[in-house]
Amino acid sequence: xxxxxxxxxxxxxxxxxTKLSKAVEAxxxxxxxxxxxxEALKRLGGAAFDVVLLDIVMxxxxxFEVLKALKASTRTRDLPVIVISALDEEMSSVVxxxxxxxxxxxxxxxxxxxxxxxxxxxxxxxxxxxxxxEYLREVTKLTRAASTLELGKFNPExxxxxxxxxxGDGLGTLAKVFSTMAQSVxxxxxxxxxxxxxxxxxxxxxxxGVLWGLVVPLAKLASEVEAHPVGLAILIDTLGAVLCIGIxxxxxxxxxxxxxxxxxxxxxxxxxxxxxVLNQVLVYWMASQLPAFIVSIVIVLEGFIVFLFAALMRTxxxxxxxxxxxxxxxxxxxxxxxxxxxxxxxANWLWVGLALLIPVTYAAEDLxxxxxxxxxxxxxxxxxxxxxxxxxxLIPIAxxxxxxxxxxxxxxxxxxIVLLMAVASNAAMLLFMWLIKTTGAVFGSxxxxxxxxxxxxxxxxxxxxxxxxxxxxxLALVFLGLLLVEPKQEAEAEPPxxxxxxxxxxxxxxxxxxxx
Amino acid sequence: MTIDxxxxxxxxxxxxxxxxxxxxxxxxxxxxxxxLVEALAAAQGSGDLQGARRAAHSxxxxxxxxxxxELAQLSAELEAQCAAGVLPGAADVEAVRRALAEAASELRAxxxxxxx
Numbered sequence: 326x327x328x329x330x331x332x333x334x335x336x337x338x339x340x341x342x343t344k345l346s347k348a349v350e351a352x353x354x355x356x357x358x359x360x361x362x363x364e365a366l367k368r369l370g371g372a373a374f375d376v377v378l379l380d381i382v383m384x385x386x387x388x389f390e391v392l393k394a395l396k397a398s399t400r401t402r403d404l405p406v407i408v409i410s411a412l413d414e415e416m417s418s419v420v421x422x423x424x425x426x427x428x429x430x431x432x433x434x435x436x437x438x439x440x441x442x443x444x445x446x447x448x449x450x451x452x453x454x455x456x457x458x459e460y461l462r463e464v465t466k467l468t469r470a471a472s473t474l475e476l477g478k479f480n481p482e483x484x485x486x487x488x489x490x491x492x493g494d495g496l497g498t499l500a501k502v503f504s505t506m507a508q509s510v511x512x513x514x515x516x517x518x519x520x521x522x523x524x525x526x527x528x529x530x531x532x533x534g535v536l537w538g539l540v541v542p543l544a545k546l547a548s549e550v551e552a553h554p555v556g557l558a559i560l561i562d563t564l565g566a567v568l569c570i571g572i573x574x575x576x577x578x579x580x581x582x583x584x585x586x587x588x589x590x591x592x593x594x595x596x597x598x599x600x601x602v603l604n605q606v607l608v609y610w611m612a613s614q615l616p617a618f619i620v621s622i623v624i625v626l627e628g629f630i631v632f633l634f635a636a637l638m639r640t641x642x643x644x645x646x647x648x649x650x651x652x653x654x655x656x657x658x659x660x661x662x663x664x665x666x667x668x669x670x671x672a673n674w675l676w677v678g679l680a681l682l683i684p685v686t687y688a689a690e691d692l693x694x695x696x697x698x699x700x701x702x703x704x705x706x707x708x709x710x711x712x713x714x715x716x717x718x719l720i721p722i723a724x725x726x727x728x729x730x731x732x733x734x735x736x737x738x739x740x741x742i743v744l745l746m747a748v749a750s751n752a753a754m755l756l757f758m759w760l761i762k763t764t765g766a767v768f769g770s771x772x773x774x775x776x777x778x779x780x781x782x783x784x785x786x787x788x789x790x791x792x793x794x795x796x797x798x799x800l801a802l803v804f805l806g807l808l809l810v811e812p813k814q815e816a817e818a819e820p821p822x823x824x825x826x827x828x829x830x831x832x833x834x835x836x837x838x839x840x841x
Numbered sequence: 842m843t844i845d846x847x848x849x850x851x852x853x854x855x856x857x858x859x860x861x862x863x864x865x866x867x868x869x870x871x872x873x874x875x876x877l878v879e880a881l882a883a884a885q886g887s888g889d890l891q892g893a894r895r896a897a898h899s900x901x902x903x904x905x906x907x908x909x910x911e912l913a914q915l916s917a918e919l920e921a922q923c924a925a926g927v928l929p930g931a932a933d934v935e936a937v938r939r940a941l942a943e944a945a946s947e948l949r950a951x952x953x954x955x956x957x
Contacts, residue, residue, distance in 0.1 A: 338873060343865065343866055344852070344906065348856050351855075382898050382899075433902050437855050
């Protein structure tokens with residue numbers, strides 16, 4: 326494009342096109358010439374021109390029709406058009422063209438000085454109008470950004486006013502000030518939302534932990550007569566399956582089996598194996614062999630394992646503060662394992678080693694939910710399906726190991742314990758899945774801390790187990806660690822798009838009708 | 842001599858002063874004008890008033906640029922006649938054809954660089 330501007334010449338005569346092109350170029354403008362009104366609209370639809378020199382008398386689509394189409398579109402409405410006419414007998418045509426929006430007219434036998442004056446005036450007016458339109462567009466952007474700010478949901482980086490802020494004038498300064506203010510409002514609101522999430526997360530976490538902490542002492546109680554870890558898991562999962570599938574059927578959230586994809590099915594099967602076969606059986610088995618409070622304490626290691634995996638897989642931010650928090654929790658546990666056990670535990674070190682597998686399976690569950698959980702399936706329905714698969718997997722194992730809980734045991738106290746375990750573990754698992762969904766795997770893994778604390782409390786309450794004083798001090802360290810690991814930072818919702826699409830309107834329509 | 846040299850000088854000045862550009866424009870005129878006369882004849886033959894008017898209009902403007910006074914005058918009269926709703930006769934078209942032939946031969950004689 327020439328520095329002086331680009332002129333589109335529209336005339337059906339080849340000789341006139343050549344004449345006007347050379348004349349315009351001799352004045353320092355760039356020129357492009359087309360031979361019909363339809364071609365002109367097509368060119369104007371795709372390229373930017375500063376002025377149009379338009380012949381009125383043309384076959385098919387005359388200059389008046391071209392003018393009407395140009396003025397009807399917001400895209401070309403402000404483009405200056407100079408109509409060319411022989412002055413002698415065409416004055417009425419010139420008047421009509423100006424009424425239709427032509428900027429000026431040029432007689433066919435023009436002087437060079439007149440062409441120069443007409444072109445420079447038109448181009449200058451176009452540039453002023455372009456600047457004015459640009460200014461108004463940027464004011465609109467700023468106004469819209471202000472309304473977005475008022476709505477409260479926005480991302481200061483995406484308010485669409487960076488370009489406006491780059492201006493050197495007053496509007497630019499206003500945009501800069503606004504941008505800074507938006508940034509600070511955003512930060513304040515983000516922190517507030519984060520605090521609310523942390524608080525809400527902490528409440529769910531404690532509830533989840535209290536329920537989970539109940540499971541180990543109850544399992545200990547249930548196994549006091551005779552340990553049946555697989556049979557116990559079958560009973561509890563059956564109750565969980567009936568409850569969750571029932572609720573899902575009532576709410577209409579149970580997905581049709583035919584609608585489940587390969588990813589959904591593999592999640593359900595693998596999660597059932599991990600959660601029911603490995604984790605659950607392991608917990609019930611360990612509970613029958615070790616003091617319940619020791620099993621509860623070992624579970625706390627889950628937090629450290631999850632954070633380590635998540636940091637290695639880069640699925641969550643590994644900040645020094647979070648590392649310090651989890652490290653503190655780990656130190657507390659080591660102190661408890663080394664110095665906080667009752668004296669007669671030494672013979673059970675093998676069992677403690679096996680029990681260490683429990684937090685690994687919990688951590689695997691936690692990460693598996695965080696990374697692979699099918700988001701479109703409702704939590705309760707998903708958990709119900711998992712429980713169905715769990716029961717189906719556990720029954721053959723119970724047959725082989727002859728580990729069914731005898732029916733006569735289920736009457737009386739053991740029956741009540743199994744029922745309580747089912748309620749506690751299923752409710753805890755549902756809360757756990759929801760917690761991970763809303764706060765992330767690392768924060769969710771802290772359920773283990775709450776579970777441990779509750780587990781110790783329940784062990785003392787239900788089983789009368791004595792917990793050494795040092796253990797309490799170490800536990801305080803663990804809870805300090807909890808405070809340092811915040812929930813993961815949630816991505817903010819995308820802000821609305823602030824740039825309006827250009828109106829293509831009548832020019833495109835005119836081009837299309839001309840093409841037909 | 843019916844060609845007005847002053848008109849051609851003005852045309853050369855408008856397009857930037859290069860004589861080669863003027864020759865290019867004369868070439869363009871000599872190629873386009875006979876087509877316009879044929880378009881006029883066809884419109885006259887088929888009774889197409891608007892077609893005849895447009896052809897006469899273009900011939901008039903182009904002839905003025907070339908300084909072909911007689912051709913411009915005849916074309917202007919035909920354009921006005923069409924505007925008044927009267928279709929030109931075959932003799933009118935013939936007169937235009939003759940005027941163009943005369944102007945063309947004068948231009949070719951005056952500008953040897955023009956395609957003969």
